[in-house]
Amino acid sequence: MTNSLEPNPLDLVVAITGASGAAYAARLLQVLVKAGRRVHVTVSPSATQVFQLELGLTLDLRNCDLSQLLTEQSASNNEQPRGSLVYHHYQDFRAGIASGSFLTAGMVVCPCSMGTLASIANGLSTNLIHRAADVHLKERRKLILVPRETPLGSIQLENMKRLADVGAIILPAMPGFYHGPTTIQDLVDFVVGRICDQLGVPHELFKRWGTN
DSSP states (O other): OOSOOOOOTTOEEEEEOSSSOHHHHHHHHHHHHHTTOEEEEEEOHHHHHHHHHHHOOOOOTTSOOGGGGGHHHHHHOOOOOSSEEEEOOTTOTTSGGGSTTSOOSOEEEEEEOHHHHHHHHTTOOOSHHHHHHHHHHHTTOOEEEEEOOSSOOHHHHHHHHHHHHTTOEEOOSOOOSTTOOOSHHHHHHHHHHHHHHHHTOOOOSSOOTTOO
16 A cells, blocks of 8 residues: 555554564554544564464565455454555555654554664664654653563663653553463463553453453
């Protein structure tokens, strides 16, 4: 799709990088599209390797077919997706999301590799992912980073604190267990649901604490 779409206040940005946790990214896109959001997606080369390894999906960054990431949603219910996905190559600085003048309701990097985290923390806009994150920070828009790494060293922790201090939300892929998960999908949904909470996107992905 082209990058000439007029910005919409409901637009969201999702960047997918090379940390383990491709299932989180795929499920997040499914939920956001179902919720009627137009989602601008950019994918790092390392992320394609993780998608192949963890989900058996092949993503061609030059001609990226994101519809395959919505397959589970289509199979699980008969509703037509109400939102849409707009793909941007990670080297395309002409994309609207590279500019602060392109309005969005927030950005998520899911999963967020430690390399991406370090680049954002130090303002190294060497690709569209870094640049879009930098834009969200400078425009004081919501930026949610979903790291998936363990253990964490002092450099990674310092980068997280630096980003938290300037307004980014650090939301590690740490599922809870109080909602009684019985499947891996339940654990994935918990993390995705917490991301949606931060974005203000309604969902019913898990049972909340204190509810019957």
